[in-house]
Amino acid sequence: MVRNIASYSILTLTICVLLHVSLQTNETIDLSMYSTKGLSLNYTVSDDVNGSNDLIALNTSDDLFSPYLGKSFVGFKEALAFKESGGNYFSVNTYGYLGKYQFGTETLKMIGINNPTKFLKSPSLQEKAFIANTARNKWILRRDIKNFVGKRINGLIITESGILAAAHLAGPGSVKNYLRSYGLDNFADGYGTTVRYYMKRFSGYDTSFVKPNKKAKAI
Structure with missing residues (x-):
């Protein structure tokens, strides 16, 4: 009787061990079948100062992030x-700036867009406009990028992406004034957002994709 109980105990223990081992087996997951296409992505730009437009409140919690775009x-x-x-x-x-990237009509004219209504209705044209305007700003600011990237102004290390973001906010002239005055001339837009804030908020991105182009056009 004791021998039978011992045999059953050993058998039970063996089954448990085998189940444990099988559950611990590593399995490679094929991630190629997954995609973010069609998903609504959240980004984490902090709203610690006034935003650059009057929009409905959005969730900008620093706990949310995209692990893919980085x-x-x-x-x-x-x-x-x-x-x-x-x-x-x-x-x-409220100032009449248009679209996803909030372009002014004068900036649009400089990159070849003369129909604001058509621009507002065309996401693809808005994306082209952003690339063209960034390329143009990069050409205008090419010497400042060369001279100031890596330097520290008012406790902030200057980066190319910070310069380009600030140029999008305030124009390349205001960025030149900020850099060449070593932070004394810190332009703010109508909502109180400053050149320095954009330089800090958007620092450290890889903007090498955009090539300087004096004559960049969206059309």
Whole structure:
């Protein structure tokens, strides 16, 4: 009787061990079948100062982040768009700035867009406009990028992406004034957002994708 009980105990223990081992077997997961296409992505641009437009409140918790875009150029433009308009292609703010990236009509003319209504209705044109304007700003600021990237101004290490973001906010002239005055001339837009704030908020992204182009056009 004792011998039978011992045999059953050993058998039970063996089955448990085998189940444990089988459950611990490593299995490679094929991630290629997964995609973020069609998902609504959240970005984490802090709203610790007034935003650059009057929009409905959006969730900008620092606990939310995208592990995929990171500091890439796509991450840069999408984070900037989120700050500008919440990523809304059809947004118009109280100063009349248009679209996902909040362009003014004069800036649009410089990159070849003369029909604001058509621009506002065309997401693809808005994306082209962002690339063209960034390329143009990069050409205008090429010497400042060379001379100031890596330097510290008012406790902030200057980066190329910070310079380009600030140029999108305030224009390349205001960025030149900020850098060449070593932070004394710190332009603020109508909502109180400063050149320094954008330089800090959008620092450290990889913007090498955009090449300097004096004559960059969206059309």
